[in-house]
Amino acid sequence: MKSILVLTHADETGSTLTRASLEAVTSGMELAARLSIPLAIGIVAADSSAASTALASAGARLLTVSGEAFAQPRYSSDAAAVEALCRAAEATIVLAPSSSRFARVAAGVAHRLGGFIDTHITALGGTETVEATRWFYRQRVEAVLSREARPWFLLLDAGTNMAFAGYASTPKVEEIAVELPAQRTTVSGVRAPSQGTQTIRPDARMLLVAGAGWTKKQPDGEIHAAEAGELILGFLGATSASLGSSKSLVDQGGDGQPVLPFLSHLNQVGQTGSTPRHAKGLSTCCHGEEPHVVGWRFIGERRAISLDPNCGWTHGKADVVYVADAFQVMAKVNALLGESKGS
């Protein structure tokens, strides 16, 4: 029988589903309705009761794998859980969020089931069969894939769909038993940067990009790296925006030039960096060259502040360009943000 299975998992609380999981549920519901194929949702969580209640109104068969062994991500237990869910659902199409937890095990499980996997899916189409869209060559080429192989696993990129928000009701749940292999890995805890020092915020509405101009000689002949750092962090503190950077700026540390200590290569946006998804983006002191701007593919509204009226942003790469001194503009913006917070 043809069936679609959406895999979901809980966040670090062990019981609440991740946003990306809820986005996958929306994709699954739309696809199942379009193809008129039964839908099942699989839940992996330490305690799946809250998640099942939240998904009861999705109108899907609910399968859960729960217990302490599934509180923490771990290859052996997660792969066993996902395999058991796929077998129980007799799934031909398996949709899963591209979280680190599922991205790690999905290819292995597809292999165990004799299936096939595609990753970084951004949209699902088709009325007769499944057509999956993804980007290639650093988001420059968009392709639509279809395959005969089943089960076909599709890992969905986060931020590409609405999160499912149903009403809570009493769920009918099938608890799936999992035969766990011997566990070699014990998760003893999680070490992560504290919220205050974390500048990469995938869920933020806005992206602020810092370019190399922040640490270059300014019209007064001086470098103002400390002031640059204060302005950028002041803006992030007031807006909770995510911080991106150009390659030139994050590379500077290695060249012995002035650096902004809160930036690392993880902040880099572009061809050899990331392609984040945010509703708005503001580029500052960045030239807007193609290898950088290609990372802006999924930024809704683009604005830039550059001293150079001939920079890449003014060549059609931004919606609005302020040809101005970013030190002055950001100082004014931060002051206005401070005033509006105070009032």
Ligand SMILES: Cc1cc2nc3c(=O)[nH]c(=O)nc-3n(C[C@H](O)[C@H](O)[C@H](O)COP(=O)(O)OP(=O)(O)OC[C@H]3O[C@@H](n4cnc5c(N)ncnc54)[C@H](O)[C@@H]3O)c2cc1C
């Ligand atoms: C194979 C390859 C891959 C690459 N991958 C990436 C990538 O992933 N990401 C990436 O970013 N780059 C990448 N690059 C590098 C890219 O081509 C550019 O060199 C880089 O993006 C330039 O960074 P920038 O604009 O910050 O610096 P610059 O080119 O130095 O530009 C600084 C800008 O700041 C402006 N400025 C200075 N002071 C002020 C001020 N006070 N107010 C306003 N504006 C000011 C200047 O006018 C200038 O326009 C790649 C290059 C190659 C060859």
